[in-house]
Amino acid sequence: WYYLGIFAFLQLMQGAIWSLPPALLGDVIDYGTLKTGKDQSGTYYAFFTFIKKSFGGLGGGIGLLIAASYGFEPSSTELSESAGQGVKLVMAYLPAVLMFIALFILMLYPISKARHTLIRKKIEQDNNRRLNAVTTS
Numbered sequence: 001w002y003y004l005g006i007f008a009f010l011q012l013m014q015g016a017i018w019s020l021p022p023a024l025l026g027d028v029i030d031y032g033t034l035k036t037g038k039d040q041s042g043t044y045y046a047f048f049t050f051i052k053k054s055f056g057g058l059g060g061g062i063g064l065l066i067a068a069s070y071g072f073e074p075s076s077t078e079l080s081e082s083a084g085q086g087v088k089l090v091m092a093y094l095p096a097v098l099m100f101i102a103l104f105i106l107m108l109y110p111i112s113k114a115r116h117t118l119i120r121k122k123i124e125q126d127n128n129r130r131l132n133a134v135t136t137s
Helices: 002-012 014-036 041-069 081-107 113-136
Strands: none
Touching (some): 002 081, 014 041, 014 113, 041 081
C-alpha cells in the first residue's frame, strides 16, 4: 500500500513536474536579458532541452542498473520478490525522495513574483531607452 500511495502521488504531480521547469526558465531568461541586454531565450531553451533529454536517458539507464542489482531481468516473465523491491525503489521510492529534495531546492528559488515584476519593468525601461536613443539620433 505504501508503494501504491507513493506511486499515485508521483503520478498526480506529473503536471507540475513537466510544466514548472519551463515556467521558471522564463523568469531566468528575463533575468539574463536584464543582465546582458540581449534576448538569448533560444539558447536557454536549447540548453534546457539538452539537459532534460540527457538526464532522462541517464535516469532511465541508472534506474535499470539499480533494479538489475536487485535481480530484475527485463526479459524474464517472472519477478522475484527482490526484483520487485528493486522496481518499487526505482519507480516510486527514489523518485519521491528526489522530488522532495527538488522541492527544498525550489523553495530557495530567488525570483519571487515581486522581483520578476521589477525585472520586467527594468527590461521595459532599457528597451524604451534604447528605442529613444535610436529615434533621436
